[in-house]
Amino acid sequence: MGDDPVGLLDVLLGLAVVAGAATALTARRRMGAVVSFLVLGVLLAVLWSRLGAPDVALAEAAIGTGVTGALFVDAVTRGPPAARPPGAVPGAVPGAGARAGVSGALAAVLLGAGLGTAFAGAAGAGAAPGGLTGQVLGRMDVAGVEHPVSAVLLNFRSYDTLLEVVVLFVAVLSVTATLGEERPRHPAPAARAATLVWFCRVMAPVLVLVAAWVLFAGSDRPGGAFQSGAVLAGALILMDTAGLGPGPDHGRLLRVALVVGPAAFLVVAAGGLVAEGEWLALDPVWAGGLIVAVETLLALSIGVALTVVFLALGRGRVSPP
Amino acid sequence: MNDPSALLGLVVLGPLALVLVTGVLPERWLPPVGLAGAAGTSAAALVLAAHVGRSGPVGHDLAGWGPPLGIVLRADGLSALFLALTALVGAGVTVYAASDRAATGDHPRFWPLWFAVWAGLDAVYVAGDLFNTYVALEVVGLAAVGLVALGGGPAWGPALRYLFVAVLGSTLLLVAVALVYAQAGTLELLAAGERLASSGWDSRWAAVLVVVALGLKAALVPMHAWLPPAHGSAPTAVSAVLSALVVKAAFFVLVRMWFWVLGPEPVLAVVLGLLGALAVLWGGVLALAQRHLKQVVAYSTVAQMGYLFLLFPLTSAAAGDPEVLRAAWGGTAALVVGHGFAKASLFLSAGTLKSVYGTDSLSELARVVRPLPSVVMGMGVAAVTLAGLPPSLGFAGKWQLVVASVGSGQWGWAAVPIGGGLLSAAYLLKPLTVMLREPQDRARPLPESRSASLRVRYAPLLLALVPLVLGLAGPALPDLATTGGPPGGGP
Amino acid sequence: MTAGLLLELLSAVLVVAGTGFFTVGTLGLVRLPDLRTRLHALTKADNLGLGLVVLGLVLQAGSAGAAAKLLVVWFLAMPASAVVAHLMSRGGGLSAAGSAADGPGTPGEGGSGGG
Numbered sequence: 071m072g073d074d075p076v077g078l079l080d081v082l083l084g085l086a087v088v089a090g091a092a093t094a095l096t097a098r099r100r101m102g103a104v105v106s107f108l109v110l111g112v113l114l115a116v117l118w119s120r121l122g123a124p125d126v127a128l129a130e131a132a133i134g135t136g137v138t139g140a141l142f143v144d145a146v147t148r149g150p151p152a153a154r155p156p157g158a159v160p161g162a163v164p165g166a167g168a169r170a171g172v173s174g175a176l177a178a179v180l181l182g183a184g185l186g187t188a189f190a191g192a193a194g195a196g197a198a199p200g201g202l203t204g205q206v207l208g209r210m211d212v213a214g215v216e217h218p219v220s221a222v223l224l225n226f227r228s229y230d231t232l233l234e235v236v237v238l239f240v241a242v243l244s245v246t247a248t249l250g251e252e253r254p255r256h257p258a259p260a261a262r263a264a265t266l267v268w269f270c271r272v273m274a275p276v277l278v279l280v281a282a283w284v285l286f287a288g289s290d291r292p293g294g295a296f297q298s299g300a301v302l303a304g305a306l307i308l309m310d311t312a313g314l315g316p317g318p319d320h321g322r323l324l325r326v327a328l329v330v331g332p333a334a335f336l337v338v339a340a341g342g343l344v345a346e347g348e349w350l351a352l353d354p355v356w357a358g359g360l361i362v363a364v365e366t367l368l369a370l371s372i373g374v375a376l377t378v379v380f381l382a383l384g385r386g387r388v389s390p391p
Numbered sequence: 392m393n394d395p396s397a398l399l400g401l402v403v404l405g406p407l408a409l410v411l412v413t414g415v416l417p418e419r420w421l422p423p424v425g426l427a428g429a430a431g432t433s434a435a436a437l438v439l440a441a442h443v444g445r446s447g448p449v450g451h452d453l454a455g456w457g458p459p460l461g462i463v464l465r466a467d468g469l470s471a472l473f474l475a476l477t478a479l480v481g482a483g484v485t486v487y488a489a490s491d492r493a494a495t496g497d498h499p500r501f502w503p504l505w506f507a508v509w510a511g512l513d514a515v516y517v518a519g520d521l522f523n524t525y526v527a528l529e530v531v532g533l534a535a536v537g538l539v540a541l542g543g544g545p546a547w548g549p550a551l552r553y554l555f556v557a558v559l560g561s562t563l564l565l566v567a568v569a570l571v572y573a574q575a576g577t578l579e580l581l582a583a584g585e586r587l588a589s590s591g592w593d594s595r596w597a598a599v600l601v602v603v604a605l606g607l608k609a610a611l612v613p614m615h616a617w618l619p620p621a622h623g624s625a626p627t628a629v630s631a632v633l634s635a636l637v638v639k640a641a642f643f644v645l646v647r648m649w650f651w652v653l654g655p656e657p658v659l660a661v662v663l664g665l666l667g668a669l670a671v672l673w674g675g676v677l678a679l680a681q682r683h684l685k686q687v688v689a690y691s692t693v694a695q696m697g698y699l700f701l702l703f704p705l706t707s708a709a710a711g712d713p714e715v716l717r718a719a720w721g722g723t724a725a726l727v728v729g730h731g732f733a734k735a736s737l738f739l740s741a742g743t744l745k746s747v748y749g750t751d752s753l754s755e756l757a758r759v760v761r762p763l764p765s766v767v768m769g770m771g772v773a774a775v776t777l778a779g780l781p782p783s784l785g786f787a788g789k790w791q792l793v794v795a796s797v798g799s800g801q802w803g804w805a806a807v808p809i810g811g812g813l814l815s816a817a818y819l820l821k822p823l824t825v826m827l828r829e830p831q832d833r834a835r836p837l838p839e840s841r842s843a844s845l846r847v848r849y850a851p852l853l854l855a856l857v858p859l860v861l862g863l864a865g866p867a868l869p870d871l872a873t874t875g876g877p878p879g880g881g882p
Numbered sequence: 883m884t885a886g887l888l889l890e891l892l893s894a895v896l897v898v899a900g901t902g903f904f905t906v907g908t909l910g911l912v913r914l915p916d917l918r919t920r921l922h923a924l925t926k927a928d929n930l931g932l933g934l935v936v937l938g939l940v941l942q943a944g945s946a947g948a949a950a951k952l953l954v955v956w957f958l959a960m961p962a963s964a965v966v967a968h969l970m971s972r973g974g975g976l977s978a979a980g981s982a983a984d985g986p987g988t989p990g991e992g993g994s995g996g997g
Contacts (some may be wrong), residue, residue, distance in 0.1 A: 180563065232407075238408070247500035352455070
């Protein structure tokens with residue numbers, strides 16, 4: 071898919087993405103901006119597919135649009151009402167808007183020039199050195215999984231994935247540190263919306279099943295821990311919205327679930343050092359099993375992490391400083 | 392340990408394990424576990440640094456895959472220098488944080504976030520891969536934002552601004568990495584640099600992107616406005632770590648990309664030098680005008696970072712002269728280390744004063760030398776390093792920069808360390824004189840004081856003494872900094 | 883006409899018809915005056931429009947597994963949009979009493995600002 075020449079559809083898609091971003095930035099109401107952001111996310115997912123990166127498209131749709139969208143909508147409906155014109159920051163210096171506009175324009179120019187020279191170089195140079203695709207495909211027999219992207223993520227360049235999981239963990243830590251961790255009690259059963267409860271009872275198991283499928287599909291087709299974790303987070307967030315999700319009593323359980331994924335990754339890393347002399351090294355015989363095990367626990371941790379970020383917002387209105 | 396290359400992974404994965412551990416432990420276990428973890432991490436980093444100093448650069452192939460398919464960790468002299476700095480300053484700040492809960496924002500989440508910053512910093516220093524550098528810098532930046540936000544309500548605005556700056560910088564860096572990868576076909580640092588050099592690619596735009604990205608993160612003037620509010624409103628231990636270590640990581644990545652990957656850019660080098668000079672001047676003037684101690688120290692960071700950017704024009708104009716190159720690298724290394732210790736010490740002292748007296752307003756801190764002589768002494772000793780007086784590392788660094796600028800025929804740059812030293816002395820003497828003299832008649836009486844423990848009173852002084860001692864160590868630092876130096880660049 | 887060409891033609895007709903429903907639904911979203919009428923337009927468009935598009939794609943699917951997955955997408959989207967529409971029209975309440983932060987929808991806020 072990524073090798074097709076750029077066609078009319080792609081140009082339209084690119085323009086639509088830019089239009090979506092512009093709408094999100096200039097919308098007069100916050101909800102309008104959030105919805106434009108969601109639309110932008112969907113368009114981006116399609117764009118990634120057109121570029122031949124279905125794993126990224128899945129991640130964009132699940133995390134970028136799904137979970138992040140839920141966070142935005144929750145923040146917009148729970149936050150303090152916009153008492154001042156949108157865009158003004160408390161305590162902002164006069165003229166800050168103009169300065170922001172100038173720096174934004176400068177950044178856009180820089181990025182555009184940089185990417186433009188890349189295009190020009192690629193068009194003029196002809197054959198590029200080829201990158202690493204050939205190398206990856208050549209080693210797939212000892213990778214332990216059949217999907218090249220999963221092999222890169224969890225075997226060849228597993229250190230990067232580990233650090234990225236740490237980034238997610240750090241984000242969760244920062245959010246819970248700033249917003250606090252206590253969760254309010256859910257409304258009593260009589261007060262819950264019956265339709266939503268029914269929907270949750272039907273859908274949540276389906277979503278968990280889809281999450282498991284996406285996780286195991288990652289071995290030989292697009293999928294994997296991050297996408298699976300996002301679907302799992304969707305299920306947990308749905309449950310929370312219906313009043314059936316984790317409550318104040320589940321703090322311990324959530325914390326353990328958060329830690330278990332990165333911990334498993336670190337254990338495998340240390341095991342690699344002990345067994346093979348290098349951190350994160352995977353013996354080809356065990357590689358497949360270890361990767362699946364680590365991915366499963368990672369998916370759990372990622373799902374819980376995204377949910378915890380969502381739950382932290384549920385503490386009620388965040389009072390401005 | 393038989394294979395010291397395993398230490399390369401340990402200095403990153405050790406703190407990462409501590410992040411997980413301190414994230415789930417109950418609160419009263421955190422200080423002792425934190426201290427033990429800091430001790431272990433520092434020891435590993437120092438052993439690694441010593442090994443590199445003795446035997447040259449060390450490498451480690453992660454996951455058993457060598458480059459270009461896998462990620463390689465690599466520590467050379469520059470890495471060793473920064474690793475050792477982070478280890479010692481980190482240990483000092485951890486001791487302080489374990490002794491004074493207010494220094495951590497009185498929040499247990501300080502500990503996992505602090506170890507995440509430490510892990511990220513070490514990951515940046517030992518990274519041998521371009522994309523890995525980007526991810527490690529993200530870890531550092533996001534954890535630092537979280538730490539700033541621990542300062543409570545007044546810190547949220549500055550933390551958010553810091554987040555925007557950090558993410559913008561990371562995005563630009565990622566685009567630059569993508570450009571390099573597209574041209575070089577590999578993500579490994581050394582190989583990419585060689586391929587770029589041999590292909591004769593015009594790396595100007597990538598260099599501009601890298602400079603802007605890392606200038607944002609290192610608060611290079613004019614992109615510095617986010618730093619004073621963030622460093623000033625963060626909890627004490629956080630400010631110390633941010634000013635002493637986190638901004639240096641961005642400078643480290645800039646040096647790596649400039650000398651090892653992208654290649655010489657003479658015009659851009661002069662621009663960087665001018666911006667550095669401007670930072671020294673502008674940061675110093677603004678520091679003079681501040682009325683709160685923490686703000687003085689924060690603006691001082693902006694000013695002191697300016698000296699580091701003189702490295703670029705000085706090496707660019709050196710034309711391969713080994714003496715000039717050695718002086719330029721040695722001077723920069725000395726200033727990095729000296730500033731790291733001195734700035735951490737200053738922030739810890741300011742934090743002690745604030746927690747004991749409840750204020751850091753200069754007009755109210757008169758005559759605190761009586762009850763807290765060790766703290767004021769610590770501030771004085773740190774000022775010696777920052778102003779560049781002998782025998783401190785600050786003096787050694789500035790002296791070597793002057794030597795390099797004279798030796799390369801660019802006399803103009805010599806004015807920056809000299810003039811900057813005077814400015815530093817001015818803005819640091821100002822609070823010190825307030826603290827040493829009797830309060831004016833109309834001044835408010837000293838607020839009720841809380842007691843400060845022994846460790847809290849002496850940790851800043853000990854940290855400040857290190858650059859003085861190291862200043863007597865002579866050529867050890869320039870030797871370390873240039874072990875495994877840049878291709879065609881170092882002696 | 884061969885079976886393959888017939889299949890492609892049928893698939894194209896179905897997808898275009900589905901897109902037509904989506905267009906009509908969007909028109910309704912933009913032009914109708916208040917929340918409930920807009921929901922009416924949207925849900926009709928969503929269910930049948932999506933269904934037609936999915937049916938058209940099923941004809942092009944390479945295997946029974948892929949076809950089944952496409953149908954699952956439709957079967958999951960239908961209850962989701964139905965439940966959301968139901969809740970929004972009832973006053974946006976997530977509990978029986980409705981939460982304080984959400985009002986009874988925001989009709990008539992002006993055409994271009996409506997979200």
